[in-house]
Amino acid sequence: MSERQATNERNPIPPSDNRLLSLSDLRSLQELIHEKALLQPDKPVLRFRDHVITYHKLNNSANQFARLLADYGIRKGAIVGLAVDRSPEMVYCLLAIVKAGATYLPLDPEYPKARIEFMLKDAGAGYLITSEKYSGQFTTDARVILMEDILRQAPQYAVTPPDVPISMDDVVYVLYTSGSTGQPKGVQITQLGLVNFLIGMLKAPGLDENDRVLALTTISFDISGLELYLPLLAGAEIILTDVQTSRDTRQLMEIVRQRGVTVMQATPATWRMMLESAWEGKLPLKALIGGEALSKKLAERLLEKCDSLWNMYGPTETTVWATLKQIHLDDEVITVGRPIENMVAYILDSQLKPLPDGTVGEIFIGGAGVGPGYLNRPELNAERFMDDPFSTVPGARMYKTGDLGRIVNGDEIQCLGRMDHQVKIRGYRIELGEVEHALGKQPGIKDVVVLPKDERLVAYVVMEGNDPVNFADWQHALRDYLPEYMVPSNFVLLPRFPLSPNGKVDRNALEAMGIELEKANRVYVAPRTEQEKLVAGIWEECLQVKKIGIKDDFFELGGTSIVAMQIMARIERETGKRLPLASLFTENTIEKLSREMLLDDQAISWDLLVPVKPTGNKPPIFIVNGLDMNVLLFNNIARNMDADQPIYGFQPRGLNGVDKPFETLEDMAAEYIAALLEKGFTDGYALAGYSYGGVVAFEMARQLQAMGKTVKLLAMFDTYAYNKGHFETGVPKYVSKVKRQFPKFLFITGSLFRHPKETISYQQAYFVRKYNELAVYVGLQQTPESDRAEDRINEKYEAAYRKYYMQPSDACIIDLFRVGTRLYYLDDPIYLGWKPYAKAGIHVHDVNGDHKTFLMPPNDKDFAILLQQLADERMKS
Structure with a gap:
């Protein structure tokens, strides 16, 4: 019996680095960022398109924003929604909310309106920072603050940090994840958890002032915290992408090369697409990967192209990444390694007893990164967040991940998938129950089961009667409530679900049955020309569907924007023809796309x-x-x-x-x-x-x-x-303007009674626009230039x-x-x-x-x- 097996009942899996930083020595995120900004004020910290922001500018702007937000009434304990496009101002706002002592609620503006409104209401957000572009789009009780107003007013405030008492127990952000009950749930993360995570990442995988980190992840995904905050603590540089660039791996590859990116973090799905995007030669790149299982094949391909590869694991509830492992070519088993700084991990059975090495059990995570729990979900908190019986720290807790794993190679964790019906699609964690709940509300549906298949979701549906259905209508309805990545791409109608001996739905039999029905419902028309054969081969490989005919619809086959990117990258590599991504939305069959490929780029685009x-x-x-x-x-x-x-x-x-x-x-x-x-x-x-x-x-x-x-x-x-x-011109012009002022005043007054929030928001945006126009006219400011x-x-x-x-x-x-x-x-x-x-x-x-x-x-x-x-x-x- 090994020493590990003999002592396993009381010893957790130890951290990767035993030289632990005392938790009492940790300082707040805003203190650490301010300190680094003072040490290197003129060093570039953020690049966005052609904009270059220094540490001095970033820190001062965040301080001014924070002081302004305080005048808006934002205080410690307030929850502030942030729904803006990716830009330097987005980063200023994130830091400003934290510096003001408040909690930010990251909201991707591209998420469905109903989902954003639910999160604002469920979190009890008192404020929403957004831009004129999204003004009036969301129905909320939160006070709306426009980014344009902040940019106009902030320069009037002092650049010194606001004097706000900070506790390491303060909640920095609330981030919503998919919920099995049909509604997403808000995860709370504290200063202690976030700073401990960042300090751990500084040690391994490591970061220094010479690094450039590519920030491509939406702020509604927890791993964005590494991309935006870790460089600020290391004195490194952030290369921030916009939404369009982050979705186009060809453009990402160009940025990596042109900007000299040294660190990039992404899910396996994104890394696979990067490898398909004309990646030639080895790059001086530290690749961080997580969110889904890392295959041996993908690891080998990345190690051929990068300086180093680090596999990461961690639920949102335990503050981004909780374990890590540097992967090498000679690793026989791909693991997620050991816990990071001040974190612990356990493999336990159903009775919460430790299991010996090699035995499969559930992964539990404990330590400083375990958050306070879900917002307003006491019953779920009692189920998932529990006292840590193995810790000597008073009040220590651990999180029940729902992931299966085992201990291999002495003290490393091998992840073996989910215990329940939660899955990950392209790095996004999805509760299948939430999708089933939303789809089950559609008229005529009696029962529904959703299963993952090849980076997409397939819905198996039993109808109440025999009325004709339109799958596109279901998808359209679901997009009002769910993000795009949670909307099933394929639907299979069944008379009844197969059952297992214990009376439950036999999901394995259901999946096999669905595959056969999908094949049976397709009418195959073989490719005729060399061009069609080439495109068909690429579609079959990327969609992982055999025998795709030239009449088959890309979206009905389960095509997504990520798969579309893979296809376009492959076509470019094979033919030299660079097609816009939008081509697949109009030329959505092999026959159409092949025909368009024969035209010149201008005609296509x-x-x-x-x-x-x-x-x-x-x-x-x-x-x-x-x-x-x-x-x-x-x-x-x-x-x-x-x-x-x-x-x-x-x-x-x-x-x-x-x-x-x-x-x-x-x-x-x-x-x-x-x-x-x-x-x-x-x-x-x-x-x-x-x-x-x-x-x-x-x-x-x-x-x-x-x-x-x-x-x-x-x-x-x-x-x-x-x-x-x-x-x-002249007098008639001014007479017309004067005549319309009184009826305009009456209209605005009436509108304030009918639609108070929307009217105030619109009038604020109107006056800001008019003020800027006047300022340009009298020479107080220059006409703003846009690179769009x-x-x-x-x-x-x-x-x-x-x-x-x-x-x-x-x-x-x-x-x-x-x-x-x-x-x-x-x-x-x-x-x-x-x-x-x-x-x-x-x-x-x-x-x-x-x-x-x-x-x-x-x-x-x-x-x-x-x-x-x-x-x-x-x-x-």
């Missing part, structure tokens, strides 16, 4: 006319978008209209960074018409436009009429037509609108879709200024929502039904 839903026998509807230029917004409309209703969208010129934007609105309309005519669509057009796009559609109708063409439908999606004020192509194009198209002189037209009756909730004053709230220009008449249709939400769930379905009825009526005439 930046065609003015975008097929949102090109199939169907009805006359197509052509929609011009507003200044947000996001054609994908029209997917919400297309999904809810008749199956045989084609939808096309127009995207402006210049998005590719090569073509010059249109100089005038007339030119834009003419080019859109040329693109439409080039496709050979017959006469009798159905045009529509959203916001700014409505004016463009109006000009298109006027030009089509002049060409002898017929426009049968001209729909305005909440477009305001009044623009003669752009051409007024969309912003620069917006300026061009706004200028084109100001130059456009609208003339009355009788080309077509105007159908005006008018929103029910209006947050800003209009001179003509009835016809939105269209009556003088609609010589053929105007019909008003009221729709639910405001200017931003009427095309989004849940309003999109009613809107699409109304539009379909109208299109059918108009196109018959």
Whole structure:
């Protein structure tokens, strides 16, 4: 019997480094960051696109933000939601909330609205920091603070740290994870747990002032804490990516090379995609990997490309990573090593008794990183967080992970998967029960079981009756409540579930049955050309599906954005053809994608006319978008209209960074018409436009009429037509402005009673915008420059609108879709200024929502039904 086996009943698995730092010596995160900033004030700490931030700037800005937040009433114990895009200001805010003594609640703005609103309410957040971009998007009792206001006001505050008493027991953040009861649960992490984790990481894997760390993870994923805070304690540099770059491993690879990244952390799924992204040669890179099991094959591939590879393990409840191990080529068994600084681990049986080496049991984690528990979940806390009977530290607790493991190689932990129905997909922890709960609420579903399969989720469903179902409708509904990674990509209908002898659902038999049904439901059409064979081979390997036919739909096969990235990277490596990721959303079969690959890059990437839903026998509807230029917004409309209703969208010129934007609105309309005519669509057009796009559609109708063409439908999606004020000068201009002030005041007063939160938020954003415009006009500040192509194009198209002189037209009756909730004053709230220009008449249709939400769930379905009825009526005439 080994010494370990003989003494196992009282000894935990020891930490990786026995030279432990005393917990009493730990200082707060803000103290450590401030100290490092004073030592090297001029050293770059953060790079974002072309912006370079020094330690001095970062620390001072965070201090100013913190002092400002205190004036907003943010104090110790307050929970502050943060929903902003990735930027240096996001980092300032995170640090400022901590420096103010409060707790931050990280919210990814791309998460479903309902999920974010639940987290804000469940956490009892008193404040929400967001930006004008998301202003009014979330219904919450929290006080909304706009980032634009913070940026404007913060420079007035002192750069010294706020005098806030800090305890190591203070909760730094509350992070929500998937919940088995159908709702996510908030994990609380303290100063002690976070700082202890960071100090442990400084020792191993290690970091110093010469390192550059790639920060690509959403702040709603706990491992982002390593990327954003560890460099600040080491004096290193953070390379921060935006959302688009973090999803494109080809761009990530370019950043790693160009910026000299030395440390990168990611899940196995992301590392696999990096290896597929033209990774040639070895890089001086320390690779950190965790969130899912690391295979021997993936480890060997990474060790060929990196300087070192570290495997990490740890539930969110125990503060990011709790164990680690440096992996070597000669390792026979891949383990997650031993606990980090001031952490312990146990392998226990169902009676909480230690098990000898090699025996499989449940992993329990104890030590400084174990958080206070879930927020407002006392029963779950009692089940998962318990007193540590093996510790001599008073009050010590341990966390029941639900993971299976065993001790190998003396004192190392080998993870062997989940004990329950919790799984990890691409590093995200998912309670299958939460997905089943959400899907089970859909009409007609009697029972549902969700299982993981090849980096995706498959839902097995038993229906109440025999009514036809549309899987896309289920996916659409689930996206209102669940993040994209939790929405099943495949659905299998069954008459009943197979049962095991004890009367429970036999999940193994269910999975085997589902695989056969998936195969049986597909009609295989073999590839014909060499191009199709090449693409089919890539799809089969990336999707892990055998015999994919050229007619099979990428998304119905379980395709996700991550798999799409793998496919595009493989196509680029095999053919040299660099296709945009969006190609798979329009060219979603092997046949279509192969055909598009034969075209040049410009035709693939930046065609003015975008097929949102090109199939169907009805006359197509052509929609011009507003200044947000996001054609994908029209997917919400297309999904809810008749199956045989084609939808096309127009995207402006210049998005590719090569073509010059249109100089005038007339030119834009003419080019859109040329693109439409080039496709050979017959006469009798159905045009529509959203916001700014409505004016463009109006000009298109006027030009089509002049060409002898017929426009049968001209729909305005909440477009305001009044623009003669752009051409007024001198006294008339000021008289018009004065006349509208009193009715504007009455409108705002009434709006405050009807929609107080939304109105205040909108008016705040309006005054900030006007103040900045005035400051630029009088020379107090320069016009802010943006490095986003969309912003620069917006300026061009706004200028084109100001130059456009609208003339009355009788080309077509105007159908005006008018929103029910209006947050800003209009001179003509009835016809939105269209009556003088609609010589053929105007019909008003009221729709639910405001200017931003009427095309989004849940309003999109009613809107699409109304539009379909109208299109059918108009196109018959």
